[in-house]
Amino acid sequence: MSVFESFLVLALLCRVACARYREFERVPEDTTVIEGSSVVLRCQVLKEYRTLQFTVYWEINGSIINPRTSKTKRYTLIEDRVEGIYDLEIRPVTEDDEGVYVCVIDFIDPFVSRSLPAELNVIRVPIPSFLQEPESTLVAEGETGTLGCHIGNFTEEHLYVAWFKDHYEVLSMIGFKNVALSLNMNSSRYSILKKGNGEFTLKITNVSRSDAGNYSCLVFVKNGDRILESRQAILSVTYHECYIGGVQRETEVYQEGDNITTVCIAGLSGYKTARNDLIYVAWVRDGDEFPGSREFRQNSEIKSTMSWSLTAADDKNPFVCQIKYSNQLNQVICRIDPINVHFARE
Structure with missing residues (x-):
């Protein structure tokens, strides 16, 4: 084949190849x-x-x-x-x-x-499944709350786990690394405690009333559409505060015989349609409950008050508001410190 013929063949091949994709x-x-x-x-x-x-x-x-x-x-x-x-x-x-x-x-x-x-x-990757779904829980304001999620049948490199509160993402994780925080929440208080067996526990430190709501764990395969969502678990937040109202002086010194009012507020922040917990409040002094001071309220807030006529004993013994939530055995005791009473001299 001559040089000219070879050139013609190459030109023809180029024409075919170039025309194929242009x-x-x-x-x-x-x-x-x-x-x-x-x-x-x-x-x-x-x-x-x-x-x-x-x-x-x-x-x-x-x-x-x-x-x-x-x-x-x-x-x-x-x-x-x-x-x-x-x-x-x-x-x-x-x-x-x-x-x-x-x-x-x-x-x-x-x-x-x-x-x-x-x-x-x-x-081909396995389809994840829940070995344990999150359970509803009560947490006292200021304490640490956890919600558990245990996943089985997964491969670490393809697993994507996210926690949601009221349909907004709280925190997400790809496999066992690369944590991606959502802007919807205060990320410094939220973390995921992870174990190699597939446990992804949401931890919330310094729980506030705004943390109350519906939480769910969502799992899907990274870069895929296979979604697995847990049932919703309710995080309810209990709170309380006590203070003295009524007669107060700048020196916070009271005279014997003054009438004062002590106030105790207790509440349950959560989803009222989903929980039927009772809040129990009673006033106690020296271990004895005051007759008629007990109150029950369902799924809301109680503001309970008691009036006292100060005596010498008030300089030593605290006023106690005893709070109990019906589905928990532990009691939250709200104490008002002994009051500085100035006793009148004859």
């Missing part, structure tokens, strides 16, 4: 996805060819894919003729979708243009 603005690329997720393979016709008459279709391993007639109904052709977009969406991806994909532009006359082949790899 009609594409975008072509599909090799992609790896997780089984059960979704994927979009890109295909866009070059602007100068969009006014021509043509059809576009996709092939997998040499076989034509027709989203309109496919029995699986998992293929969708995302079409925008003005922009020349003919993307192929597969949702959800299965093991059978693995293979080589080609976008084909059939210009009817005079040629057909085929994109570069793109390989779709499908990663």
Whole structure:
């Protein structure tokens, strides 16, 4: 073969090769996805060819894919003729979708243009499940609260866990690292305690009344659409405060015989429609409960007051407001320190 003939052959090969891909603005690329997720393979016709008459279709391993007639109904052709977009969406991806994909532009006359082949790899991962879901709990204001979530049947590198409060994300974690904090909450008080066996416990320090609400643990496979959401657990926050009202002087010194009022406020901050806890309040002095001082209230706040006529004993013994929540055995005792009483001399 002469040099001239060789040049003609190379020119012809170049013409064929170049013509094969030049009609594409975008072509599909090799992609790896997780089984059960979704994927979009890109295909866009070059602007100068969009006014021509043509059809576009996709092939997998040499076989034509027709989203309109496919029995699986998992293929969708995302079409925008003005922009020349003919993307192929597969949702959800299965093991059978693995293979080589080609976008084909059939210009009817005079040629057909085929994109570069793109390989779709499908990663098979186990479906996570809950071994233990979070349970509703009561936490006293200022203390530390925890909500547990135990996940099984997962691979660490593909696991994504997030905690939500009232449908807003509190804290999320990819696998066992890369913590991503949400801006919805005060992140310094929130953390996830994680163990290698799949326990992801939400820890809230210095609990406040605003923390009360519905919490849920959400799990899905990283880069996938497989979602698993726990039942909602209610975090209720109990609170109380006590103070002296009535006769007060700048020196906070009282005269014997003064009448004062002690106030005790107790409450349960939570979702009233979901909990039926009773709040119990009683006034106690020297271990004895004052007759008629006991009050019950369901799922709200109690402001209980008692009036006292100061005596010499008030300089030593505290006023006690005893608080109890019906579904917890422990009692919260609200103490008013001994009052500085100045005794009148004869």
